Amino acid sequence: MYTTIQSFIAEYENESLATRKLLDALTDVSLSQEIAPGFRSLGPLAWHLVHKDHGLLTGAGLSFQAPAADSETPASAASIAEAYRTVTQSILSAVREQWSDEALGETVQIFGQSWTKGLTLYIFLKHEIHHRGQLTILMRQAGLPVAGMYGPSKEEWSAMGMAAPV
Incomplete structure (x- = not known):
């Protein structure tokens, strides 16, 4: 749970850089990759990180610019990556301008539960990491290729001239 705006901003800026690495590696063809029939493919999953959330931040009263949750997934991986960058900046600006450290302790109703705004930001970020x-x-x-998030990926180990641990 966040108790200061700056602590959220610092972590979200860092984590969004990691997300951008992944989105930048997507190709238009890869957007149709699915894990199994009937599950989200790569494109809609990536777009889920861009469009308006389903009640987390907006449900807590934060107003920011983002595509609607029911908007169609772009066919262009570059469009998804660019939209993510734009939405991330919109969220950061909204948090800076609309909330204060004190506001993070305020209770809101999210999914029928009482959460503080600081907890809502925490869960929002963990949702993205998930x-x-x-x-x-x-x-x-x-x-x-997959970028390493909290340490080198197999490809990054190889680029360093080392074998990835098994």
Whole structure:
């Protein structure tokens, strides 16, 4: 849970850089990669990180610019990556301008539960990290390189001239 705006901003800026690495590696062809029939493919999963959330931040009263949740997934991987950059900046600006450190302690109703705004920001970020993990699996299945998030990926170990630990 966040108790200061700056602590959220610092972590979200860092984590969004990691997400951007993954989105930048997507190709238009890879967007149709699915884990199994009936599940989200890579494109809609990546777009889920861009469009308006389903009640987390907006449900807590934050107003920011983002595509609607029911908007169609772009066919262009570059469009998804660029939209993510734009939305990330919109969220950061909104948090800076609309909330204060004191406001993070305010209680809001999210999904029928009482959460503080600071907890809402925390869960929002963990939600993105959760889906980022799903992206890496689909990217591997699509044959795309995966960037390391909290340490080197197999490709990054190789680029350093070392074998990845097994």
